[in-house]
Amino acid sequence: MRPVNTVVERWIPSALVFAIVLTLIIAILAVALTGTSPVDVVRGWGDGLSGLLAFITQMALILLLGHMLANTRPVRRLLTRLADVPNSPATAYLFVFAVAAVASLINWGLGLVVGGILAKEVAASGRRRGLRLHFPMLVASGFSGFVVWHMGYSGSGPLTAATPDSFIVVQLGEVLPITETIFAPWNIIGAIATVVVVGFALWLVAPRGTDRIVELTADAAEAIPADEPVETPADRLDASRILTLIVGLMLVAYVVIHFAGGGTVTIDLVNWMFLALIMLLVKSPTEVIRLTKEAATNVGEILLQFPLYAGIMGMMSASGLIQVFSDWFVAIANPTTFGVLAFLSAGVVNFFVPSGGGQFAVQAPILLDAAAKLGVDPAIPIMATAYGDQWTNMVQPFWAIPLLAIAGLKMRDILGFTTVTLIASGIVFAATLVFASL
Numbered sequence: 001m002r003p004v005n006t007v008v009e010r011w012i013p014s015a016l017v018f019a020i021v022l023t024l025i026i027a028i029l030a031v032a033l034t035g036t037s038p039v040d041v042v043r044g045w046g047d048g049l050s051g052l053l054a055f056i057t058q059m060a061l062i063l064l065l066g067h068m069l070a071n072t073r074p075v076r077r078l079l080t081r082l083a084d085v086p087n088s089p090a091t092a093y094l095f096v097f098a099v100a101a102v103a104s105l106i107n108w109g110l111g112l113v114v115g116g117i118l119a120k121e122v123a124a125s126g127r128r129r130g131l132r133l134h135f136p137m138l139v140a141s142g143f144s145g146f147v148v149w150h151m152g153y154s155g156s157g158p159l160t161a162a163t164p165d166s167f168i169v170v171q172l173g174e175v176l177p178i179t180e181t182i183f184a185p186w187n188i189i190g191a192i193a194t195v196v197v198v199g200f201a202l203w204l205v206a207p208r209g210t211d212r213i214v215e216l217t218a219d220a221a222e223a224i225p226a227d228e229p230v231e232t233p234a235d236r237l238d239a240s241r242i243l244t245l246i247v248g249l250m251l252v253a254y255v256v257i258h259f260a261g262g263g264t265v266t267i268d269l270v271n272w273m274f275l276a277l278i279m280l281l282v283k284s285p286t287e288v289i290r291l292t293k294e295a296a297t298n299v300g301e302i303l304l305q306f307p308l309y310a311g312i313m314g315m316m317s318a319s320g321l322i323q324v325f326s327d328w329f330v331a332i333a334n335p336t337t338f339g340v341l342a343f344l345s346a347g348v349v350n351f352f353v354p355s356g357g358g359q360f361a362v363q364a365p366i367l368l369d370a371a372a373k374l375g376v377d378p379a380i381p382i383m384a385t386a387y388g389d390q391w392t393n394m395v396q397p398f399w400a401i402p403l404l405a406i407a408g409l410k411m412r413d414i415l416g417f418t419t420v421t422l423i424a425s426g427i428v429f430a431a432t433l434v435f436a437s438l
Contacts, residue, residue, distance in 0.1 A: 048314015
């Protein structure tokens with residue numbers, strides 16, 4: 001996989017640079033293809049910059065809360081215990097992949113962090129028990145679990161379509177419930193099939209026999225920060241379990257009331273459910289603050305990109321470029337092939353817009369417009385965009401950064417294995433969309 005490594009490390013710049021370059025490209029295309037004046041294009045861009053502020057907050061919270069949840073004491077202790085479960089190298093790789101996949105289906109931020117932590121814990125446990133485990137393969141297995149995140153409970157695309165007054169609902173004219181996307185039978189079957197097929201593929205390429213093994217050299221155990229001394233009344237409040245417990249229980253009560261009143265799942269509700277779980281698991285407000293500070297470093301990198309994506313959406317909408325791109329799609333697709341073509345295009349776009357939420361803001365309006373012209377169920381373009389986003393994440397280093405930081409590796413160390421995940425999952429995703437389109 002050396003050629004792929006070279007391309008990734010030498011030619012793929014930061015995601016922020018991609019966002020800026022894409023802004024310029026879309027501006028040029030808007031002028032060239034629609035006849036819109038440069039002044040109107042810039043006006044559309046500027047008006048659009050603040051168009052997704054609520055969406056930006058929702059996406060940032062999903063990542064922030066997932067990271068916080070993964071680092072709570074109970075979850076860390078659970079991962080340490082789980083690390084002793086695998087009893088052979090093959091089961092170790094598959095176990096890390098499966099746990100990371102389940103965590104990613106629950107919350108994508110959780111899945112990223114759990115994959116890295118569990119890979120280190122399993123490697124350390126294996127070393128203590130005499131198992132020779134290839135650490136880069138363990139980390140690649142953890143990251144490979146991320147390949148199903150957009151099919152799960154925190155999928156930004158389908159949740160946006162299910163959230164009243166979101167930009168997608170405004171375009172569709174109606175809310176698209178998650179029963180037609182995330183919990184559609186074909187998506188559930190696709191997620192299960194992806195885990196099975198990718199797991200089998202990873203088992204096939206796992207190091208064996210005389211293959212070179214790179215083991216973890218440092219102990220994975222990380223000391224949980226000690227509680228700060230309690231000396232004053234203010235310290236006692238900061239260390240109080242009661243305060244966080246009250247907030248957690250209030251959030252649980254709100255969720256129950258919401259569903260009892262006929263409410264549906266939205267992005268906001270998903271975030272509040274994760275926040276409730278965090279508040280119930282932590283020991284004190286001080287721990288919440290610590291977890292927030294640790295998680296915030298991973299959120300900061302995407303915050304500035306989202307307004308740029310919103311500006312791109314504003315340019316495309318104001319200039320009519322959405323309709324131009326949509327017409328191109330309609331010209332080459334039919335109702336059966338549309339899903340696969342949308343998926344492949346989303347996979348390409350993901351290289352330039354690695355944030356799932358950002359990509360959805362840029363690409364979904366185009367695909368939804370094309371789907372409407374072809375008479376395709378809107379769930380197909382929404383999930384096709386989701387599949388394409390999670391698919392090429394396997395060779396796009398942006399979302400691997402948090403996991404690689406935990407593991408202390410570089411993208412080139414895992415890229416050979418994650419490319420296998422890319423190939424195996426791509427086959428399943430395409431087949432799922434063809435099946436759903438019949």
